[in-house]
Amino acid sequence: MSLKVATSGAATAAVQSHLDRLIDSKFASRLFAQDATLWGPEAEDESSKRLGWTNAAEVSQPLVADIMTLRDELQAAGIDRIVLCGMGGSSLAPEVMTRTGGVELVVLDSTNPSQVAQIVNDQIERTAVVVSSKSGSTVETDSQRRAFLAAFAEAGIDPTERLFIVTDPGSPLEQQSRADGFRVFLADPSVGGRFSALTAFGLVPAGLAGLDIQSLLNAAANVADELAADSPQNPGLVLGAAMAGAEPIKTYLGIVESGSGIVGFGDWAEQLIAESTGKHDKGLLPVVLSEDAPEIGLPIPDLTIVRLVADAAETPALGDEINVSGTLGEQLLLWEVAVAVAGEIIGINPYDQPDVESAKAAARELLDATPAPEAPAFVEGHIEVRGSESLLAGHASVAAVIDALLAAMPENGYVAIQAYANRNDLNALTQSRDIIAHRARRPVTFGWGPRFLHSTGQFHKGGPKVGVFLQITTSEPTDVTIADRPFTFGELIRAQAAGDAAVLEQHNMPVLRLNFTDPVAGTEAFLRILQEI
Incomplete structure (x- = not known):
């Protein structure tokens, strides 16, 4: 199994401070049993609705065949340019998936008029669009959807054959889209946006673009038992404690790609970590860094460097750093677990975003x-x-x-x-x-x-x-x-x-x-x- 987390220095001390307690409280097994009490009484109501991500790799399996069928239909019709309209959790996961997999997905997650015009007006005759929004009320995504509807109409193309919806069951977007004749893919409503990589929000656009989504799901499913184990070898417990367990807390988390082969992972992890932990005047701020970024060589005592490496077992962490290795599918689930752990250590609810x-x-x-x-x-x-x-x-x-x-x-x-x-x-x-x-x-x-x-x-x-x-x-x-x-x-x-x-x-x-x-x-x-x- 390639999933590994190695720590050194202050990161190791942070793990030692919290690991035994996390194991004794059975945090990992309770997390995967979807125990909503892990983050305290104030978080219980929200977390009780947001823990479906723990078994998303299994729950999402039935989606694969439907996505592959649609991809084959589009390719047979000469439609090979896939555009994703989405924001945050709806766009960041499929972006890192497709960039890492070497397949082309055009992501429109902006309201800049020049950028919108460039994407909407480019090769409309061979374009299909995925509109992703949990509720459909996100103003950016709704505006992008309207722009493409107008572009298809102007080109004389039936938009119901080219525009596909990913949303939660029962959302206004689902109801309106079905009434208007659009094809709808439903995500698991018990998964929040930033934890939705392994649901329809990640899988539909990535799969239509050509990614092997079955392998991605298999990779995550294969490490689920390891991440659910109340064991000192659980990489999710180790990473979460290393990220959040220093005393005083190290607020900044520098994420560096150092040979893992995963492209753009920091942008996805940035939302997962910052939006989950940054509240009540506490939190962790991810900083996406290159290998020669100035911060790495500077004495910044409240910065922890996390390197994504090819094999953390063969690349020992140095200084106060953390090394992480694993395939993309494995790491998506790993970091979600680590953020759940970090939330418990910091003392916040990782599932709300009040600000x-x-x-x-x-x-x-x-x-x-x-x-x-x-x-x-x-x-x-x-x-x-x-x-x-x-x-x-x-x-x-x-x-x-x-x-x-x-x-x-x-x-x-x-x-x-x-x-x-x-x-x-x-x-x-x-x-x-x-x-x-x-x-x-x-x-x-x-x-x-x-x-x-x-x-x-x-x-x-x-x-x-x-x-x-x-x-x-x-x-x-x-x-x-x-x-x-x-x-x-x-x-x-x-x-x-x-x-x-x-x-x-x-x-x-x-x-x-x-x-x-x-x-x-x-x-x-x-x-x-x-x-x-």
Whole structure:
């Protein structure tokens, strides 16, 4: 069996502090028996509805044949471009599955009008679309669905033959879709979004794109007994204790791909961990790092490095690090168990997300009110500058306000870069993460907006209030309308960015907002300024 977790230093000490207690309390076997009392009385109601993920690999087996049949039908009709419309738990798992499996899945998890237009208008004649939403009420996914319905209609294509729904039983989306003649795949309602990798939410888009989903399910099923064992060798208990069991807690978890062959795993784990643990001013913040990221060589006492390696038995962990190995199917279940363990150790309910709604509510309020645009504090070339008064006072250059933002970071803080931009065209923005980490000498996260609102967004508002936030938006040359909605994609993404910034500032955390009036020229100028700093 390839599933292994190796620890060293402080990570080993954290395991030693908690492992015996977890075994004595039969945490693992009770978890797989779906015991809702594991996280305390306050969490019991929510967790009683959210533990279906423990046997998802078995429950999801009947889906495989239906997915394969539809894939064969589409391929026979020459339809080989699969687009997934979904946010957070509905998109991150199939993205890592297909990237690792080397099959093509186009993921639309943005409201940026340029990105939406590029994906909706590309090769519509050979495109099928999966719309994934537990309730159907997610504004991003509903808007994306409407955009594709309009595109199919314009191309003279019957949308019921090209657009497929993944949702929970009884949801408004299921009822409306069936009434309109669309094919619906139902997920297990006892599984929350971020734990849904091995349900229809992960399997339908990945399977239609060409992934061997049967092997993925088999891999997870094969390690279920090991992860349910009340044993010191249980890798889920070991990883969960190593992640969360340090005293004092190490808030930051640097996730590094180091030869595992799994592509993009950190992006999936980021939501699972941050949204599950970041609440009540506690939590773990994942930081997706490359092997040469600045943080790895810096003395950051509250950062634990987790490396995904080919074989943790042959690659011993060094320093205070954790090494993890296993196939993707095995690791999906492993990390879900580890997060359940971490929640128990931290003392939180891993199944709720009380602070995610605040940014959504603020965005809805702005869409309804449509206030006049806020004038920038100043403009430098293609960059408009706005933000917290404490950052802007006395400054008149982008370099100066970035300096002010980093200076405002607490000793135990972090920087979050939030790019509400077209990630296909402006991927160069990701370079800003390493540059700022070199300067800040603290953990730096990078998230594409609005998708990060469904993952690290919970930690930003619910976790320790020690973050400083750099928000990047772009003025797009074109906009995209949304059928039967009073707002466009451009208005929606602006409201989402402004709403999140407002909520962060209400929590007394500084936000620097840079808008690029020309997306490409603004990006180039921004990176040049960072290099000079």
